[in-house]
Amino acid sequence: MKAVVFDIGGVLIDWQPHLAWAEQLGSEEAAHAFIERTGFREKNARGDNGELFADMAQELDDPEDQRLFASYVEHYGRTVENPIHGTWDVLDRLRAQGTAVHGITNWSAETWPEGVKAHPRLGEVFGTLVVSGEEGVMKPDARIFRILCQRAGIAPEDCVFIDDGLHNVEGARAVGMDGIHFTTPQALEIALTERGIL
Known part of the structure; x- marks a missing residue:
């Protein structure tokens, strides 16, 4: 899976x-x-x-x-007060069925703790999380995707990456990941279902 x-x-x-x-x-x-x-x-x-x-x-x-x-x-x-509820619903379904869920975010190391204060689950739901500001490298640089794979112990071809920035999706694809360009939670659900993941 x-x-x-x-x-x-x-x-x-x-x-x-x-x-x-x-x-x-x-x-x-x-x-x-x-x-x-x-x-x-x-x-x-x-x-x-x-x-x-x-x-x-x-x-x-x-x-x-x-x-x-x-x-x-x-x-x-x-x-960052407002969560995108539909995407959280998808994430929760993935976790409930035992799918490994990770995160890669372009986010300042200074503001990340404030984001977690606003949404404590951000610090809890990911098996592996890579925050660009803590690494000094950001998407779509290939290195940040490789950092995630190394830490999570997975190969790029075993990952589906989701991002609202098409350039970041293309960066993930360039290292061998599957990529989904996020537009709406509903479209994401369809894309994951078509891949047999949901």
């Missing part, structure tokens, strides 16, 4: 980064503008690769922007 490897953000947990600042800035629109102004998404990817948000904040010119950016970790829990 194949092991199923889940991405987390956008698959199991809805991530809305602007909510870290919406209250401080007075509106969601202002928070979105802050994200654009500060190049947050590019910096966040660097965080997923191991850099610290306080260090990246120092690259900004405006002192208030620096302060707000550095506060991201403190307010991170607001960005």
